[in-house]
Amino acid sequence: MIGLGNMGTPMALNLLAAFPHSLSVTARSRDRAAAVLSAGASWVDTPADVAEASDVVVLMVPDLPQVDELLFGDRGMAETPATCVVVVCSSVSPTGIRATDDRLRQQTEGRMRIVDAPVSGGTEGAAAGTLSIMVGGTEADVNIALPLLSACGTPVHLGPLGSGDIAKACNQLIVAATMAAISEASVIAERSGLDLDALLTLLQGGYAGSRVLETKKDRLVERDYSPTGAARYMVKDLSFAHAAAVETATAAPILDALRGQFDGLVAAGLGDDDLAVIHRYIRDPEQPR
Structure with a gap:
């Protein structure tokens, strides 16, 4: 290995x-x-x-x-x-x-x-x-x-050969969309005065629950963006998903929006942090690292 x-x-x-x-x-x-x-x-x-x-x-x-x-x-x-x-x-x-x-x-x-x-x-x-x-x-x-x-x-x-990487690109589209949606919801909740820990714990028991929410909840609550994997890698993964969408003539507006968000996140100097750092970027996109 x-x-x-x-x-x-x-x-x-x-x-x-x-x-x-x-x-x-x-x-x-x-x-x-x-x-x-x-x-x-x-x-x-x-x-x-x-x-x-x-x-x-x-x-x-x-x-x-x-x-x-x-x-x-x-x-x-x-x-x-x-x-x-x-x-x-x-x-x-x-x-x-x-x-x-x-x-x-x-x-x-x-x-x-x-x-x-x-x-x-x-x-x-x-x-x-x-x-x-x-x-x-x-x-x-x-x-x-x-x-x-x-x-x-x-x-x-x-x-x-290549099927695994197409599947991974689809996986990353779902992960990125889920992480971005959780982060947007978290910022809305925080600014509305909700207890974020209580809210995310509650959401995990319903249709909004996911493996992403389970593993990233504490990071969002504690604003812990120390890396387990660098967020910047999502840029390349989403580019592979985009290429597959183009090749298959698939309209992908959510993918396009996510690519813009993660490109902006990396440009703001946050690319070496954990994927959960999109929470910080959504909260204050104009504040560089």
């Missing part, structure tokens, strides 16, 4: 729990891998070494440029004669992942193939092993990856 951040580390620990002493990792420093090394992972020095040691390589990095660097950069995976399935759990462009797969198959004469498997459930789901995992790829390659993905949550094969 490569990509031992807030999501990757708990996923790696779940892999080790299911498959002890079977995980090879690399990172920019050993310190970043300390938790998984202590749990029984093996350290290797380069992405090429990971490929040589593995039948399946899981990547959890920010976006496609980082995936391409790991595959095709200096001491990248494609330099080796290894045969493996590369599972990209990052949220990336569906068309981009298909192009990367074509290049990888050509450079490795088909020895390496990609499965896209973006996840939803946040750091809480990653730690608990309850992620929703949206999978795209050939049936043969997905069948190789499924036992490992099952250690991290519930994987569902949705179609050919």
Whole structure:
């Protein structure tokens, strides 16, 4: 596995729990891998070494440029004669992942193939092993990856390569819309003198309840925007949803409005905070960080 951040580390620990002493990792420093090394992972020095040691390589990095660097950069995976399935759990462009797969198959004469498997459930789901995992790829390659993905949550094969990332774009549209709606409602309630904690607790028991409200309620009440995942990543995810809407000739006015909100949030210097920071942005959009 490569990509031992807030999501990757708990996923790696779940892999080790299911498959002890079977995980090879690399990172920019050993310190970043300390938790998984202590749990029984093996350290290797380069992405090429990971490929040589593995039948399946899981990547959890920010976006496609980082995936391409790991595959095709200096001491990248494609330099080796290894045969493996590369599972990209990052949220990336569906068309981009298909192009990367074509290049990888050509450079490795088909020895390496990609499965896209973006996840939803946040750091809480990653730690608990309850992620929703949206999978795209050939049936043969997905069948190789499924036992490992099952250690991290519930994987569902949705179609050919790129299907997972289309599903993740749809997921992010719903998450962004829900977070924005909760935040708007919270600002209205606060300015109307309501007890926000009491209100959101009440709403969670009705039709307005959601997983987003459950996990973000306390952050809104306490105005805690410390990051579990950076809000700026929503900009790229919504851009993938926009591309899919254009490709399918789908009018998406809610998506368009959300893109404007999150672009503005990032321009205001709030992009490195938690997704809940849209609450602050709605409350005072003219106040930069």
